[in-house]
Amino acid sequence: MTGQHGGAPPDEYVEAEIQSMLAEDPDVAEQGITVVRRERGLVLYGEVESPHRREEILRRVAERFPDLPITSDIGVIRTQAPSQVEELP
Amino acid sequence: MVIRIAAVGDVHLDEDVVGRFRPALEELPDCADVLLLAGDLTRHGTESEARCVAQEFGDLGVPVITVLGNHDHQCDQVPQVVKVLEDAGITVLEGTGVVLECSGGRLGVAGVKGFGGGFAGRCASDFGEPEMKAFVQTTKDSADSLGAALRGLDCDLLVALTHYSPVPDTLAGEPLEIYPFLGCYQLGQAIDSAPTALALHGHAHHGTERGTTPGGVRVRNVAHPVIKQAYSIFHLGDHLE
Numbered sequence: 001m002t003g004q005h006g007g008a009p010p011d012e013y014v015e016a017e018i019q020s021m022l023a024e025d026p027d028v029a030e031q032g033i034t035v036v037r038r039e040r041g042l043v044l045y046g047e048v049e050s051p052h053r054r055e056e057i058l059r060r061v062a063e064r065f066p067d068l069p070i071t072s073d074i075g076v077i078r079t080q081a082p083s084q085v086e087e088l089p
Numbered sequence: 090m091v092i093r094i095a096a097v098g099d100v101h102l103d104e105d106v107v108g109r110f111r112p113a114l115e116e117l118p119d120c121a122d123v124l125l126l127a128g129d130l131t132r133h134g135t136e137s138e139a140r141c142v143a144q145e146f147g148d149l150g151v152p153v154i155t156v157l158g159n160h161d162h163q164c165d166q167v168p169q170v171v172k173v174l175e176d177a178g179i180t181v182l183e184g185t186g187v188v189l190e191c192s193g194g195r196l197g198v199a200g201v202k203g204f205g206g207g208f209a210g211r212c213a214s215d216f217g218e219p220e221m222k223a224f225v226q227t228t229k230d231s232a233d234s235l236g237a238a239l240r241g242l243d244c245d246l247l248v249a250l251t252h253y254s255p256v257p258d259t260l261a262g263e264p265l266e267i268y269p270f271l272g273c274y275q276l277g278q279a280i281d282s283a284p285t286a287l288a289l290h291g292h293a294h295h296g297t298e299r300g301t302t303p304g305g306v307r308v309r310n311v312a313h314p315v316i317k318q319a320y321s322i323f324h325l326g327d328h329l330e
């Protein structure tokens with residue numbers, strides 16, 4: 001019983017299914033995304049390496065759970081050169 | 090005399106990422122003697138993703154040394170991935186080590202991917218089903234090969250490079266329940282069995298930067314999502330005179 005969620009809050013099994021899908025779906029393969037269940041749907045947190053990957057995650061989750069309200073707060077990790085070094089004794 | 094080490098892990102390259110690191114990497118010859126990559130270079134460990142890594146991290150003007158991560162094993166193409174990387178001049182360590190002549194002294198780097206297993210008192214045991222024994226044996230073999238590689242290097246400054254974490258300290262931020270999948274204490278024990286100056290790892294995307302082994306060796310989690318910059322730079326060896 002997954003995929004149909006006419007308004008009912010997502011349960012632990014939905015959370016587990018999304019986590020496995022994000023890790024195991026070859027189009028996503030992300031283990032660094034946190035899925036948080038809120039009263040009115042899911043929030044996805046984490047950081048990825050490109051804007052394309054962020055869009056792909058949202059697309060795949062929406063495709064699998066079309067009725068589930070999803071908010072995303074996924075960032076793209078910065079790649080600037082460091083401004084400081086760490087001196088170790 | 091100082092040895093300057095640049096390091097990053099978990100860059101998870103594919104075509105969509107190529108070029109993002111390059112502007113920062115072009116600065117490396119001015120600020121580092123070597124670049125160490127802590128595994129998870131690719132998303133799925135395919136040969137074509139490895140070519141993206143070769144393109145992004147090849148011809149940098151400094152030596153590049155890497156270990157592989159669990160993602161680099163996903164498609165069972167490890168030999169092809171290693172070949173593409175080595176053809177691009179990247180040294181791939183797996184239970185092995187290398188010594189580099191730097192202006193600040195001889196830098197020894199021993200590396201291994203490592204494995205999970207958990208940390209003292211909260212870890213998998215070599216007991217029961219064959220699957221469980223095989224799991225723990227993988228942990229032990231991996232750590233043993235790192236220890237032997239570290240102890241076998243003749244150098245002025247010794248660095249350990251792994252993908253999995255040797256300590257729980259740098260996992261802070263990850264759910265406690267998954268610590269046994271993020272590292273094992275046996276890697277820490279291997280690091281402490283040699284005069285290691287610094288241990289670098291990745292894999293724990295939600296972890297934290299700093300920790301120490303029980304033997305007092307500094308540990309740094311250099312996973313890209315943790316350091317949030319193209320690489321970190323460490324200066325070591327002021328005591329070498």
Ligand SMILES: [Fe+2]
Nearest residue numbers: 099129158292
């Ligand atoms: Fe990773």
Ligand SMILES: [Fe+2]
Nearest residue numbers: 129158159292
């Ligand atoms: Fe990993």
